[in-house]
Amino acid sequence: MEKQPRLLASQLLLKNSLFEVSLNRVLLTWKEIATKKKRVSGGIHHPFKVGTSHGVSVSEILAVRELDVDSETKDDGRWQKMPQKSTEAYPYAFTVSYVERAWQHRWRCSDVTFHCLEGALCQQWVQTIREQLTALTSRPKHLLVYINPYGGKQQGERIYEQKVAPLFTLASISTHVIVTEHANHARDHLRTEAELKKYDGVVCVGGDGMFSEMVHGLVSRTQRDNGVDQNSPEEKLVPCTLRIGIIPAGSTDCICYATVGINDPVTSALHIIVGDAQPMDVCSVHHNNTFLRYSVSLLGYGFYGDVLADSERKRWMGPARYDFSGFKTFLTHHYYEGTVSFLPATDILGTPRDKTRCRAGSRCFICQHNGQLYSEDAPEICETDTDVSDSEYKGGWRVIRGKFLAINAASMSCACPRSPKGLSPAAHLADGTTDLILVRKCSRFNFLRHLLRHTSKYDQFDMNFVEVHRVRRFRFTPRYCQSDSELDLRENGKRLFSQICRDHPACSCSPAYSSWNCDGEILPHAAIEVGVHCQLIKLFARGIEEQPVFEDLPNPCVV
Ligand SMILES: CCCCCCCCCCCCC/C=C/[C@@H](O)[C@H](CO)NC(=O)CCCCCCCCCCCCCCC
Ligand SMILES: Nc1ncnc2c1ncn2[C@@H]1O[C@H](COP(=O)(O)OP(=O)(O)OP(=O)(O)O)[C@@H](O)[C@H]1O
Numbered sequence: 001m002e003k004q005p006r007l008l009a010s011q012l013l014l015k016n017s018l019f020e021v022s023l024n025r026v027l028l029t030w031k032e033i034a035t036k037k038k039r040v041s042g043g044i045h046h047p048f049k050v051g052t053s054h055g056v057s058v059s060e061i062l063a064v065r066e067l068d069v070d071s072e073t074k075d076d077g078r079w080q081k082m083p084q085k086s087t088e089a090y091p092y093a094f095t096v097s098y099v100e101r102a103w104q105h106r107w108r109c110s111d112v113t114f115h116c117l118e119g120a121l122c123q124q125w126v127q128t129i130r131e132q133l134t135a136l137t138s139r140p141k142h143l144l145v146y147i148n149p150y151g152g153k154q155q156g157e158r159i160y161e162q163k164v165a166p167l168f169t170l171a172s173i174s175t176h177v178i179v180t181e182h183a184n185h186a187r188d189h190l191r192t193e194a195e196l197k198k199y200d201g202v203v204c205v206g207g208d209g210m211f212s213e214m215v216h217g218l219v220s221r222t223q224r225d226n227g228v229d230q231n232s233p234e235e236k237l238v239p240c241t242l243r244i245g246i247i248p249a250g251s252t253d254c255i256c257y258a259t260v261g262i263n264d265p266v267t268s269a270l271h272i273i274v275g276d277a278q279p280m281d282v283c284s285v286h287h288n289n290t291f292l293r294y295s296v297s298l299l300g301y302g303f304y305g306d307v308l309a310d311s312e313r314k315r316w317m318g319p320a321r322y323d324f325s326g327f328k329t330f331l332t333h334h335y336y337e338g339t340v341s342f343l344p345a346t347d348i349l350g351t352p353r354d355k356t357r358c359r360a361g362s363r364c365f366i367c368q369h370n371g372q373l374y375s376e377d378a379p380e381i382c383e384t385d386t387d388v389s390d391s392e393y394k395g396g397w398r399v400i401r402g403k404f405l406a407i408n409a410a411s412m413s414c415a416c417p418r419s420p421k422g423l424s425p426a427a428h429l430a431d432g433t434t435d436l437i438l439v440r441k442c443s444r445f446n447f448l449r450h451l452l453r454h455t456s457k458y459d460q461f462d463m464n465f466v467e468v469h470r471v472r473r474f475r476f477t478p479r480y481c482q483s484d485s486e487l488d489l490r491e492n493g494k495r496l497f498s499q500i501c502r503d504h505p506a507c508s509c510s511p512a513y514s515s516w517n518c519d520g521e522i523l524p525h526a527a528i529e530v531g532v533h534c535q536l537i538k539l540f541a542r543g544i545e546e547q548p549v550f551e552d553l554p555n556p557c558v559v
């Protein structure tokens with residue numbers, strides 16, 4: 001690495017030991033200097049350096065402040081005796097707060113306090129570090145924050161007040177906080193009212209559903225401002241400039257898991273403060289040339305659609321509702337007939353079954369390579385021939401007919417506490433593709449084996465009833481057409497199982513349609529068309545850091 005010129009270097013006191021402290025544009029380092037003398041050749045005594053050198057990257061310094069040492073040594077106007085004689089001789093001090101890496105991708109705020117001999121030197125250190133921080137232009141200064149008080153275990157407001165707000169204050173970030181009053185409050189406020197020019201980013205405190213509101217609000221607003229018609233599936237969407245931060249307080253928090261590595265509010269707050277940026281793909285979902293929704297994590301028909309539909313009626317159970325409904329849906333073992341057509345991603349690096357993982361975001365080689373390939377063009381549209389056999393290619397599209405227990409499109413790994421490696425462990429955040437997973441009708445026992453593999457090191461795709469394709473676009477058409485009246489009823493949240501089963505000649509127990517689980521929201525339409533928009537949004541995140549970064553280099557790192 002190119003050697004950086006030193007901005008400051010001084011001998012300062014830290015916990016009653018003398019340290020050589022040095023600052024350049026990239027690093028703040030400190031190394032202990034021994035006080036005892038060492039005899040060297042020629043009989044001259046020199047102080048010698050002991051201990052390891054510590055370093056913290058300037059980009060991970062959160063704040064610096066002068067310490068009022070007097071107030072530490074005075075009590076009711078009377079001088080107290082300093083605990084250590086050496087600190088007495090260094091009466092001025094400043095504290096640097098910085099990011100420290102903890103276990104399992106967690107970040108924590110750590111403090112180090114240096115004592116100086118003179119006030120002027122102390123001020124020079126504080127001022128120089130402040131100038132360095134001001135020069136970091138990617139850091140947000142003003143944020144718009146939405147809190148869902150009812151997400152997850154209903155702890156959103158407490159989490160924000162106790163864990164996040166103090167960190168934003170420390171980092172001199174000003175905030176405008178809105179506690180949502182109803183579902184879609186944040187989405188509609190972002191889409192129509194919010195004065196976005198005033199902010200460097202938007203933050204949601206909640207789960208994947210709240211994040212989805214942010215995405216819908218921001219993407220729709222950006223398209224409207226740029227005259228783009230969201231109803232046209234062929235339209236190239238305009239990327240959003242504002243970054244989105246997520247303080248996890250939901251039930252699944254899979255976006256946090258995939259973009260930061262853990263669902264921990266302090267970690268996410270620190271990623272926001274240091275101004276990380278992680279690009280992310282967004283899928284648009286259409287039905288008959290009408291825009292339905294955007295998706296960033298899972299689009300699931302069959303199993304995950306049914307789990308969600310059932311779990312929505314059990315919100316009162318909190319996060320446990322998914323396990324309850326998952327068990328129930330597993331026992332019902334419904335399958336659905338239809339045709340899946342998809343446009344495979346060609347010329348890309350990586351496959352859904354390789355061992356590479358999307359790591360440290362914008363530096364992920366696969367996201368960089370494939371992102372460049374796909375961010376230039378709108379997703380191609382090709383017409384498919386509907387009269388095809390079970391599986392064939394038509395105009396670059398592949399068409400597969402069958403009976404499916406689940407059709408899942410994972411635009412990212414979808415790792416979460418239930419499945420630490422996720423639905424598609426090798427999926428990438430920003431490569432312009434989604435992994436289409438088709439689970440055909442099989443026995444309950446085999447489906448259970450497939451599900452269990454999401455929780456172990458074994459490959460969930462290595463089963464003859466499962467296939468996975470990395471795709472740019474896909475469509476699903478159920479075998480039996482949904483009537484408009486049936487759709488209306490579904491849209492209004494009513495269930496129509498008896499009628500669906502009567503209309504379904506193939507089987508007496510499996511209904512004709514499932515619903516799509518679109519990032520945790522139910523879509524009533526079974527027939528949909530999906531296209532991936534490469535790197536449409538940016539998050540305050542950096543992707544999952546490789547674990548060795550923490551294991552080899554505890555922070556402050558030994559340099
Ligand atoms: C036997 C254990 C097998 C465990 C298998 C676990 C696989 C879990 C994979 C989870 C993938 C989550 C994808 C994320 C989707 C989010 O956009 C969305 C919004 O937050 N969350 C959900 O829809 C929430 C979806 C939550 C789905 C939970 C499914 C739980 C299945 C339990 C099956 C039990 C069978 C037991 C048989 C004895
Ligand atoms: N004030 C509110 N009252 C009721 N619902 C709200 C409110 N604010 C937001 N919502 C809705 O609550 C739903 C769930 O929120 P959220 O995503 O925060 O938690 P979750 O569903 O528990 O977590 P996850 O999405 O991770 O499973 C979202 O769809 C959101 O639109």
Ligand SMILES: [Ca+2]
Pocket residue numbers: 281411412427428429430431432433434
């Ligand atoms: Ca992707």
